[in-house]
Every structure is written in C-alpha cells, then in structure tokens.
Amino acid sequence: MNCTTLNILLVCGLSICLNSVPRFDSPAAADNTVATAPGGGKDANNVDATIRRLISAVDAERISKHVFYLAKDPLPYRKLNLTLPGHAKNTLDEADDYLAGRLEASGYRVEREGVQVQAFRRDTSKPKHAQYSAPKPEDSWYTAYNLYAEKKGRSHPDKIILVVAHKDSPSWIDSPGANDNAIGTAGVLEMARVLAEYTPEGTIRFLLCNEEHTPWTSKTAAQKAKARGDNIVAVFNLDGIGVKSAEQMAAGMKTNVTAYTKPEGKRLAELMGEVNARYSIGLEQRTTERPQPGDDDGSFVLAGYPAAVINIGSWPYGDPNYHAEGDIPERCDVKNAAMTVQATMAAVVTLDRGP
C-alpha cells in the first residue's frame, strides 16, 4: 500500500496488459455448469455450493510460502534497484519470474507489460513511513512489468472483474515489504490458483503491478484499459490484507476494511460484508469511504472505473513497521489474509454469477 493516503499524486505510476487467456479450460467447468438451472435461470443454491467449495480450497499455508519466498528467502526484497550478489536479474525481475511461474503452474498464460519507472529517493528528514521522495530526472530508469493473467468468461467475456495487488517492495529503503505487499500478492496467487477450477460467466482478470517505484504501474494499466474500452465492472485491490495494530494482533482479531471512493465502490464494499456473513467467513468486516482516490484501486477510479475498492486489514493502516525494515513475513497474519482472500473471492464469484 502506498504511501499515500497523503501523497497520491506524487507517487503515481502506470502500466497495462490484457487478454492473458488460460491455457486450458479447467476440468471443473462441469462443476459450475450445474449452477444454471434448466431453462437458464440461476440456481442460487448451486451458486452457493460453488462458492462454498471454492472458499474451502483457499490454503493459508500456500499463502505463507509465497510470502516467505518473496520477502525473505530467496528474495529479501522486490525492487529494481537491488540485485543480489552473483545474480543476473534484479530482485523485482526475479520476483516476476516466480509469480509468472506460479500462475503458469495453475494453467494461466501470463502477459507482461513494461513501464518505465524510477526508484524513489529517500528523505530521512521525513517520518519513517513516508521517507520516499521524488527522484531526479537523471536518476536511473528501469522497466517494471505489470503481470496479467485471466480466465476468459464463457457467456459475456467483455464484462471484466479485476483483482489487483502491487508486488514490489519499497525502492527507497531496505524493507522486505511482507505486509506491504507480499501478502496481497500471495493472496492474488492463491485466488488465481483456486479459480483455475472455476469457469466464469464474465472474465476474471488478475493484475500484479508496482506501486513502490514511480510512477505507479497500475496507472498505465488503468489508462490503457480505458483506452481499449475494457468494460471493467469491479476492481478489488488486495493491499496489506490482514494487517493491523499490535494491539489488534495480540487480541487475535481477524479484520478487513473495504475502502471505496465512489458510490459504485460502496456497493462492492457492502457486498464484502454480505458474503462475509453469508459464508460465515468470520472477518470483522467494515467499510469506509476514502477522502480521495488512492493506492492501485485509485488508479482505476482516476481512469474512469469508479467501482474500485481496496481490501486492507486496518484503516488507518495499523502496522508499526510500515515502510520499515521490520515489515517481515513473521509479522504477517496469514490466517487473516486467507480469510480476506475467501471473502474477496466470494464477492468476485457472486458478481460473476449475478445479473
């Protein structure tokens, strides 16, 4: 998550991609075929059963393994301006290879969209969580990639639901970025793996972008989607999922806040609450209105896609190690993150099966 409830404009980036079509039509296609009753009407009970089955497939242990891989060993960071000794690629490019490999293992075709970005400079006179500062024009430029994968819809492929997370770690400081945002990245990977078993009516698109370099690559993604005329009906940003204050952690709370900017986003936020209750996911779920567009969901709002929300563990963000060296995998609440993935996926599939 960035930096930014404060400094949105300072840090915006961009990038895009499309049409990554899974290589196979999943074997579970028959499974959700039963969700359509004879005569074509939706059978709510079968939709429910499909969603319950998908929810039960979410595996917290897989999420944990991804987070440790991306934020500790073998990759302590994910940034373009840091290459490990003896390695040919920088740590963000190495992370991209890992992420693409996991998506391909789930049967997706992955597309990469390059965007020119810079690392932030560091200003140690600012508070620790906000020490990023604008680069100078002469600072190095790098190609950062948006990674895209999708499940093409079988009945209305033009209707797109987007699930997004930023995958990079802070470029101005040596923070592993476990909670911000290896955990959301891992959540998207796990959702993609589970949804490989689901044949959607509309298209479900996954985007892994970059938000700790500048400009944000989600800006390019959103602007190019708009330029293509993509009909994105919902955007769910997973950033800092399950993250909360030390007190909330100690109390064992499992939290999610869905923050929206526009009325269209408010409807998605309310849906998160509905599915959390309907499927007994157990989150302490609440909604809040953002004062202005922000984070990677904000990139889509600004590009003309108002139905965009962020799922985040706390609002304001409660992590005492935000943007600091102590944002390590051991401090992630993976169980909470898995619950947030369940609820988000239930919302995605509910929207997909809806009118």
Ligand SMILES: [Zn+2]
């Ligand atoms: Zn951040």
